[in-house]
Amino acid sequence: QKEVEQNSGPLSVPEGAIASLNCTYSDRGSQSFFWYRQYSGKSPELIMFIYSNGDKEDGRFTAQLNKASQYVSLLIRDSQPSDSATYLCAVNGGNKLVFGAGTILRVKS
Amino acid sequence: EAQVTQNPRYLITVTGKKLTVTCSQNMNHEYMSWYRQDPGLGLRQIYYSMNVEVTDKGDVPEGYKVSRKEKRNFPLILESPSPNQTSLYFCASSLLHLNEQFFGPGTRLTVL
Numbered sequence: 001q002k003e004v005e006q007n008s009g010p011l012s013v014p015e016g017a018i019a020s021l022n023c024t025y026s027d028r029g030s031q032s033f034f035w036y037r038q039y040s041g042k043s044p045e046l047i048m049f050i051y052s053n054g055d056k057e058d059g060r061f062t063a064q065l066n067k068a069s070q071y072v073s074l075l076i077r078d079s080q081p082s083d084s085a086t087y088l089c090a091v092n093g094g095n096k097l098v099f100g101a102g103t104i105l106r107v108k109s
Numbered sequence: 110e111a112q113v114t115q116n117p118r119y120l121i122t123v124t125g126k127k128l129t130v131t132c133s134q135n136m137n138h139e140y141m142s143w144y145r146q147d148p149g150l151g152l153r154q155i156y157y158s159m160n161v162e163v164t165d166k167g168d169v170p171e172g173y174k175v176s177r178k179e180k181r182n183f184p185l186i187l188e189s190p191s192p193n194q195t196s197l198y199f200c201a202s203s204l205l206h207l208n209e210q211f212f213g214p215g216t217r218l219t220v221l
Contacts, residue, residue, distance in 0.1 A: 032207045043199055043212040044152070088152065095159060095206050096167055097142070101151035 003027060004091050006100035015109045019076040023089030023100055026070065032092040033065055035074045037085045038102065044088055048074065079107045111136045113213035115200050121219045122190055130185045130216050132200030140203045141183040142167070142210065143175065145196040152199070158183055159206060190220040 004025045013019045036044035048063040050056045056063045062075040086102040113134045142157040154167030158177040174186040197217050201210040
């Protein structure tokens with residue numbers, strides 16, 4: 001069983017819509033949760049981090065964490081074509097960061 | 110500018126020829142890590158270091174070595190590269206192990 005799971009996609013949304021990306025994790029002791037964006041051939045870039053249950057908003061991005069359900073999500077409001085990328089969910093399990101395989105997001109203009 | 114640097118960015122080599130990929134950070138971070146990224150497999154951790162002289166294996170350490178003699182540097186060593194080590198490699202660092210990690214630009218390695 002994979003430790004961090006994401007739907008590989010692609011997830012296609014029209015420009016201006018809300019994109020919803022989801023991630024589940026297996027380690028109940030996980031303490032920190034991250035969303036990275038990666039363009040093809042480039043390095044992952046941190047978008048959001050969240051440590052506590054609930055929502056955390058930063059501009060067009062909202063991260064949601066539910067530790068009881070072992071679920072973390074990322075909402076992107078007013079999606080733009082420049083948001084088209086692979087989104088990686090990462091969960092801190094002990095001394096290492098475990099990544100999901102990523103969800104491809106395509107925003108169509 | 111706060112950053113993680115890696116060199117070389119691209120490398121083509123042959124089986125068995127020892128190579129080193131350097132990684133350096135200027136943010137005084139305690140934690141550093143190496144990942145490889147392969148299509149369909151995502152990012153997998155090779156080795157990590159909690160601090161100077163403290164290193165430990167990640168999920169895929171076979172065929173790799175690391176050292177952490179100085180806080181800012183964390184080189185990745187392939188003593189006898191093989192074609193299955195052809196991959197995109199990323200170095201990353203964070204203040205502490207629970208904090209967000211910042212990634213270097215990546216090194217694309219091809220082993221023939």
